[in-house]
Amino acid sequence: MPEYYTSDDKSALEARSDAQRIAFAPFIFQATVAARNLGLLNALYEARDKGMTAQELSDRTKVSLYGVKVLLDMGLSAGIVWKSKYKYVLSKTGFFIVNDPMTGVNLDFTKDVCYEGLNALEESIKSGKPEGLKVFGNWPTIYPALSQLPEPAQTSWFEFDHYYSDHSFPEALPLVMDSAPKTLMDIGGNTGQWARYCVENTDALEVVVVDLPEQIALLDKQMEGHSQTERVTGWPTNMLDSESKLPAHTDAIWMSQFLDCFSEPQILEILKKCHDALPEHGKLYIMETFWDRQPFEMAALSVNATSLYFTTMANGNSRMYHSNDMKALLSEANLEVSTQVDNIGVGHTLLICKRK
Numbered sequence: 132m133p134e135y136y137t138s139d140d141k142s143a144l145e146a147r148s149d150a151q152r153i154a155f156a157p158f159i160f161q162a163t164v165a166a167r168n169l170g171l172l173n174a175l176y177e178a179r180d181k182g183m184t185a186q187e188l189s190d191r192t193k194v195s196l197y198g199v200k201v202l203l204d205m206g207l208s209a210g211i212v213w214k215s216k217y218k219y220v221l222s223k224t225g226f227f228i229v230n231d232p233m234t235g236v237n238l239d240f241t242k243d244v245c246y247e248g249l250n251a252l253e254e255s256i257k258s259g260k261p262e263g264l265k266v267f268g269n270w271p272t273i274y275p276a277l278s279q280l281p282e283p284a285q286t287s288w289f290e291f292d293h294y295y296s297d298h299s300f301p302e303a304l305p306l307v308m309d310s311a312p313k314t315l316m317d318i319g320g321n322t323g324q325w326a327r328y329c330v331e332n333t334d335a336l337e338v339v340v341v342d343l344p345e346q347i348a349l350l351d352k353q354m355e356g357h358s359q360t361e362r363v364t365g366w367p368t369n370m371l372d373s374e375s376k377l378p379a380h381t382d383a384i385w386m387s388q389f390l391d392c393f394s395e396p397q398i399l400e401i402l403k404k405c406h407d408a409l410p411e412h413g414k415l416y417i418m419e420t421f422w423d424r425q426p427f428e429m430a431a432l433s434v435n436a437t438s439l440y441f442t443t444m445a446n447g448n449s450r451m452y453h454s455n456d457m458k459a460l461l462s463e464a465n466l467e468v469s470t471q472v473d474n475i476g477v478g479h480t481l482l483i484c485k486r487k
């Protein structure tokens with residue numbers, strides 16, 4: 132795995148230019164989203180190498196000539212379009228803005244869930260609370276709010292969440308089934324996507340989804356129209372409640388994109404609970420996106436950005452961790468990693484753990 136951010140070898144001019152790119156980053160972002168949403172980028176995609184003049188774009192999309200020009204001149208600076216004489220042409224980066232599903236979910240998540248609230252980042256760091264969440268309502272964390280978030284935030288949240296976890300399911304399930312569990316506890320199972328995938332792709336595995344009562348209340352509805360889901364049951368509980376109990380007698384525990392929702396002291400308590408709930412030779416599967424285990428530097432940037440979503444929108448105290456921090460917590464909870472598999476789906480790592 133490459134190690135990132137270990138040198139500073141830019142020229143002064145490059146460094147100063149990059150500083151301006153940061154200073155105006157919100158303008159680049161908003162102009163890109165607006166150009167996409169108003170259909171300008173799609174029109175250029177359809178025009179291919181021929182490109183289009185500002186007037187042609189205005190006629191086609193019904194965006195004013197002024198609107199086309201301010202957005203796409205910023206687009207030139209952002210590198211999403213380039214100029215061929217009097218015409219704008221979609222660049223390779225612009226192509227991905229229009230066509231790449233990962234870029235799409237990232238843009239929508241940033242715009243619909245995070246953008247407004249991110250303004251409260253500094254405040255959130257000071258208070259340790261997700262101050263940006265106030266733009267949607269008064270909740271202590273985003274989790275009990277998920278089923279009530281206004282649109283388009285709710286759809287963009289779930290699409291972001293599902294995009295990353297869904298891509299990892301096909302690779303992760305055979306690794307879990309290697310130990311032939313008959314029952315699996317899915318802590319933080321959310322809408323039951325993984326539970327559904329498990330029962331639809333195994334003969335007899337039973338899955339207990341553990342999540343907050345608000346999520347479990349929706350579980351039956353999420354299972355409607357899918358086969359084999361009689362093997363999925365729900366277990367409403369707040370994992371932060373010291374009195375909360377986990378189901379007894381499951382062979383293995385699965386937690387995907389769950390521990391990143393908690394601070395280190397909270398993770399330690401959750402891991403201790405998992406330790407106590409595991410049978411002697413039971414396996415604990417933790418799937419996470421660790422920022423140090425990303426195959427590309429840009430992926431590390433995405434993961435570090437997602438940490439700030441936790442700071443300002445989700446709970447004020449969690450993040451996408453460095454894998455060594457997670458391993459230290461596992462060790463403190465008397466657990467150890469027996470196998471680590473990197474590059475599952477999009478940037479996920481599976482830690483297969485057992486009791487020490």
Ligand SMILES: C[S@@+](CC[C@H](N)C(=O)[O-])C[C@H]1O[C@@H](n2cnc3c(N)ncnc32)[C@H](O)[C@@H]1O
Pocket residue numbers: 274275292293296318319320321322341342343346368369370371386387388389392
């Ligand atoms: C980011 S989602 C992960 C969903 C799913 N495991 C996946 O891989 O896509 C985190 C889940 O943890 C649940 N959660 C958050 N805090 C919780 C708590 N204190 N107790 C139980 N579940 C909690 C949320 O309701 C949500 O469903």
